[in-house]
Amino acid sequence: MIKLENPNGYIEITNNYFANLVGRAAQSCFGVTGMVNSNAYQNIKSAIKNKTSREHYDQGVSVKSINGNLTIDLHISVSYGVNISAIVESIVNKVRYTVEEATDLKVSKVNVYVDALN
Numbered sequence: 001m002i003k004l005e006n007p008n009g010y011i012e013i014t015n016n017y018f019a020n021l022v023g024r025a026a027q028s029c030f031g032v033t034g035m036v037n038s039n040a041y042q043n044i045k046s047a048i049k050n051k052t053s054r055e056h057y058d059q060g061v062s063v064k065s066i067n068g069n070l071t072i073d074l075h076i077s078v079s080y081g082v083n084i085s086a087i088v089e090s091i092v093n094k095v096r097y098t099v100e101e102a103t104d105l106k107v108s109k110v111n112v113y114v115d116a117l118n
Contacts, residue, residue, distance in 0.1 A: 002065045004105070013103060018070075019058035025098040026061075026074055029090045031082040035060035036075040036115040060115075069108035070099065077116035088112045 004011040060075035092110045099107050
């Protein structure tokens with residue numbers, strides 16, 4: 001959970017909200033075929049959930065807040081034959097813009113890990 005203080009009080013934003021926001025932004029980029037589970041917890045969570053119920057945008061996303069700056073880790077799979085560096089640059093720009101516009105928080109770093117080719 002990320003807490004913000006403004007003149008009117010505190011705002012708390014859940015990690016689940018950030019994960020879904022980031023996952024949707026990343027999957028909307030050209031060449032991204034999906035998100036990849038980044039740890040054992042996400043593997044177990046996706047195995048328990050019913051895959052037909054809805055998309056799992058939070059899969060493969062990790063968001064950390066350090067002194068009001070966000071660090072985002074993404075684990076993705078991409079299409080075979082596409083320019084990976086161009087896709088990663090597009091994802092970094094799209095995720096940074098989307099998060100900063102939606103939350104008014106500064107994104108200090110977006111780390112993109114390409115874990116699979118489809």
